[in-house]
Amino acid sequence: MSVLAVLLLLEFIADKIPAVDNINDIVQTVVRPAAGGIVFGSGTSAQTAAIQDPGAFFTSGSWVPVAVGVAVALVVHLLKAGTRAAANAALAGIGAPVLSVAEDVTSVALVVAAILLPVLVLVALAGLAVVAILVVRWGRRRAIERRAAKALAATL
Known part of the structure; x- marks a missing residue:
């Protein structure tokens, strides 16, 4: 949890700085889809089993939710990164903090709403x-x- 807290803090700060947010998005192109696949895959069953035989993993169909999670997370990430890059280019970087705060507020509101209703x-x-x-x-x-x-x- 400590590592996640540090990563959250880094993400929160990096998104507010115009050039750093683009670099962060490039680095996160691998991390975000992988995390999305893991989360989506683990959320589809009540029990997360260790993979003893990779061949059985692929023949059982257990990989499908992971692949869906990777695809969804990748599409969302690419839309976010593309929007951010275009906004930084069009607004000479002054849009980065505004977009970041809007993303933060929207994310928190949607998470709270998803939990409650x-x-x-x-x-x-x-x-x-x-x-x-x-x-x-x-x-x-x-x-x-x-x-x-x-x-x-x-x-x-």
């Missing part, structure tokens, strides 16, 4: 999806209005 997580995610769709539609509408105003100004 799992259905609440689905409702919250659905709500966030609706808000995201509305924001995108609003942005598109504003862009169309701006183009129309420029076209009108050009004709006058």
Whole structure:
């Protein structure tokens, strides 16, 4: 638990520093999917057995939850790392602390909600999806209005 606490502290601090967060994401490309596979694989059965025969492990199908966990964690990690890299490039690094704090708050809120009310997580995610769709539609509408105003100004 002490090692996890130190890693959490390092992750928390590294995510706030613009160049360091990209380096951390590169290093974590191996760690996060592996951890996701282990957690997902161990969460699918009541008993975690030691692997005595790797051949039996693969023929029994016990590897499927581990592979799913690795895939899900890798996709989430790549989305996070890509978003962070793009934000740092676009905003000259000033977006790193803002994104990191938003990620921290969202993570804590979702974990607490998942423990207390799992259905609440689905409702919250659905709500966030609706808000995201509305924001995108609003942005598109504003862009169309701006183009129309420029076209009108050009004709006058």
